[in-house]
Amino acid sequence: MKAVHFGAGNIGRGFIGALLDQSGFETIFVDVNETLINQLNERRSYTVELAGSAESLEVHHVSGLNSIQQEAAVIEAIAEADLITTAVGPHILSVISGLLAKGLKQRSQNNGGSVNVIACENMIGGSESLKASVLEHLEGDEADAVLAETGFPNAAVDRIVPDQFNEDPLAVKVEPYYEWVVETPPIKGERPAVEGITYVSDLTPYIERKLFTVNTGHAVPAYLGYYYGHKTIMEAMNDPKVKDVLRGTLAETGAVLVEKYGFDKETHQAYADKIIERFENPDLSDEVTRVGRAPKRKLGPKDRLIRPAFEYAERMNEEPSHLAEVIAAALLYDYKEDPEAAEIQEELKNDGFQATLVRVSGLDAGHPLVQLVEQKYNQMKA
Numbered sequence: 001m002k003a004v005h006f007g008a009g010n011i012g013r014g015f016i017g018a019l020l021d022q023s024g025f026e027t028i029f030v031d032v033n034e035t036l037i038n039q040l041n042e043r044r045s046y047t048v049e050l051a052g053s054a055e056s057l058e059v060h061h062v063s064g065l066n067s068i069q070q071e072a073a074v075i076e077a078i079a080e081a082d083l084i085t086t087a088v089g090p091h092i093l094s095v096i097s098g099l100l101a102k103g104l105k106q107r108s109q110n111n112g113g114s115v116n117v118i119a120c121e122n123m124i125g126g127s128e129s130l131k132a133s134v135l136e137h138l139e140g141d142e143a144d145a146v147l148a149e150t151g152f153p154n155a156a157v158d159r160i161v162p163d164q165f166n167e168d169p170l171a172v173k174v175e176p177y178y179e180w181v182v183e184t185p186p187i188k189g190e191r192p193a194v195e196g197i198t199y200v201s202d203l204t205p206y207i208e209r210k211l212f213t214v215n216t217g218h219a220v221p222a223y224l225g226y227y228y229g230h231k232t233i234m235e236a237m238n239d240p241k242v243k244d245v246l247r248g249t250l251a252e253t254g255a256v257l258v259e260k261y262g263f264d265k266e267t268h269q270a271y272a273d274k275i276i277e278r279f280e281n282p283d284l285s286d287e288v289t290r291v292g293r294a295p296k297r298k299l300g301p302k303d304r305l306i307r308p309a310f311e312y313a314e315r316m317n318e319e320p321s322h323l324a325e326v327i328a329a330a331l332l333y334d335y336k337e338d339p340e341a342a343e344i345q346e347e348l349k350n351d352g353f354q355a356t357l358v359r360v361s362g363l364d365a366g367h368p369l370v371q372l373v374e375q376k377y378n379q380m381k382a
């Protein structure tokens with residue numbers, strides 16, 4: 001079986017590529033990073049180290065292609081693939097969509113049969129959003145032909161893989177825990193035979209539970225950690241002020257999830273406690289600036305901060321005061337090397353607090369959450 005995977009980065013190599021090899025796939029990584037591509041082609045294998053354990057695994061049957069310089073080869077690989085996956089970052093999905101469309105068009109002209117495209121990104125509706133971008137590159141009949149044979153099932157992926165600087169550019173250290181959940185209704189043909197995928201008929205409770213617990217939770221030591229001058233997630237987790245806000249935040253998102261999906265309260269609490277332990281893994285060194293990267297995306301209407309805060313306010317009829325503090329910290333996040341952080345700081349300076357928050361979050365200016373975050377922001381700034 002052949003897989004084409006876009007993005008040979010942390011999650012691509014450390015999670016998706018590892019499971020694909022274990023499941024008997026030959027994986028072609030498509031990336032723009034020449035070093036990674038050359039190393040994959042020279043060595044045809046790499047090592048995944050499991051943090052906190054003496055165990056490591058060798059991933060074999062891999063190679064690399066450059067998405068810009070080797071377009072024809074990527075199109076051919078897509079036309080022949082049994083599975084297509086991505087882990088490039090939400091903002092890159094539209095960038096790869098033109099090439100993916102060309103490959104899928106070629107596949108349909110060759111009568112290549114059904115295939116599924118799974119976007120493994122931290123976002124709600126990742127594969128669906130990729131599908132919409134792919135369709136922008138296809139005309140009427142060819143779009144119909146591609147859609148008849150191509151499934152775009154959404155997925156939730158969970159494994160913490162920090163940025164790391166290893167002597168071996170392909171080696172990657174990951175936490176042992178992982179979860180990969182894929183929805184079944186959009187699948188075309190057979191379900192992809194990847195060991196470790198959990199198939200579900202409705203992904204919504206899974207993706208929201210993951211995004212609003214793991215990722216909302218992680219945003220707390222990231223943004224408040226940065227605010228209190230901590231460099232790593234570990235340092236932030238050792239700060240009782242941060243830990244208190246983390247617990248309060250997960251209580252707020254937990255209340256929304258329990259109310260919305262009927263999760264058992266104690267089971268959900270155990271899930272949240274386990275996630276806090278994962279953030280405290282002493283064998284993973286993660287910078288607050290990696291976890292906090294791209295604050296504009298993270299402050300978006302459907303993402304990990306605004307969405308649960310909005311739902312808490314609406315459903316519980318109470319103030320999400322911990323979430324509001326994290327949102328305020330994200331707005332105060334002024335890390336200069338992060339382009340989205342710099343943009344937010346510029347907008348705050350030029351347009352003021354309310355206009356900036358309303359624009360990034362999609363909230364109505366009159367929503368009580370806007371006032372609540374403004375209060376927190378002003379207190380924290382002072």
Ligand SMILES: NC(=O)C1=CN([C@@H]2O[C@H](COP(=O)(O)OP(=O)(O)OC[C@H]3O[C@@H](n4cnc5c(N)ncnc54)[C@H](O)[C@@H]3O)[C@@H](O)[C@H]2O)C=CC1
Nearest residue numbers: 007008009010011031032067087088089090121122160161
């Ligand atoms: N690192 C983690 O712990 C987790 C990350 N994710 C998600 O996985 C996605 C990737 O994250 P990471 O692996 O951490 O990022 P990363 O930065 O390590 O990897 C992204 C890869 O995409 C490549 N890329 C960029 N533009 C490209 C293009 N036009 N064509 C092909 N490849 C291109 C980059 O060169 C890089 O190798 C994100 O959506 C992230 O939210 C999800 C769960 C865990």
Ligand SMILES: O=P(O)(O)OC[C@H]1O[C@](O)(CO)[C@@H](O)[C@@H]1O
Nearest residue numbers: 122159160161214215218291293
């Ligand atoms: O990958 P994103 O969406 O930028 O956010 C970082 C988050 O993703 C992870 O990398 C994996 O879920 C977490 O470590 C962190 O919560």
